Each structure stands twice: as structure tokens, then as C-alpha cells.
Amino acid sequence: MRIPYVVLRHTLPDGAFHFDLLLDVEPTSPLLTFQFTQWPPIAEEPPKRLPDHRREYLTYVGEVSGGRGVVERVTAGECEVSDDLLTIGGIEVRL
Numbered sequence: 735m736r737i738p739y740v741v742l743r744h745t746l747p748d749g750a751f752h753f754d755l756l757l758d759v760e761p762t763s764p765l766l767t768f769q770f771t772q773w774p775p776i777a778e779e780p781p782k783r784l785p786d787h788r789r790e791y792l793t794y795v796g797e798v799s800g801g802r803g804v805v806e807r808v809t810a811g812e813c814e815v816s817d818d819l820l821t822i823g824g825i826e827v828r829l
Contacts, residue, residue: 740810
């Protein structure tokens with residue numbers, strides 16, 4: 735199954751950052767969200783499941799409410815999902 739996705743670099747107020755992978759698994763549901771310390775991810779780092787995010791983050795860039803930093807788009811498109819394996823442009827991520 736192919737689904738839309740976006741990868742955002744989330745820079746925190748202290749300058750630390752991580753990458754959020756947001757998956758649009760249902761057209762009207764919040765986005766399934768995983769966090770990585772680097773993008774593209776490495777096999778040794780399993781994804782960290784985060785609470786689902788609002789759909790606005792599929793297209794949003796800029797300041798995050800509540801003084802939680804800034805998000806920038808790294809990449810977006812469609813990815814292939816089968817069972818617990820996600821494939822994005824040749825990168826495989828086990829969820």
C-alpha cells in the first residue's frame with residue numbers, strides 16, 4: 735500500500751533537533767508519527783513512536799505552538815508500507 739508521508743526536522747528552543755516521520759495512513763485521521771535522531775535513519779536506531787500529530791503537519795513549516803521550536807520539511811512524497819516495513823526512496827524502516 736502506498737501512503738503520503740513527510741519528514742520534518744524539529745529544532746527545539748535549545749538548538750537540539752530530531753526528525754519526525756509523519757504517515758498519512760487514513761485520509762481523515764491524525765498522522766502516525768515516529769521520531770529519529772538522524773535522517774536518513776540507521777538500522778541501529780529503532781524509530782521512537784510519538785503521539786499522533788495533527789494533519790496540518792503534512793504541509794506546515796515554521797514555529798511550533800507553545801514555544802516548542804521550529805519545524806522544517808526535509809522530504810515528502812509517497813512511501814510503500816507492507817506489514818511492519820516502510821520503504822521510502824530505497825530506505826527501509828521497520829516499524
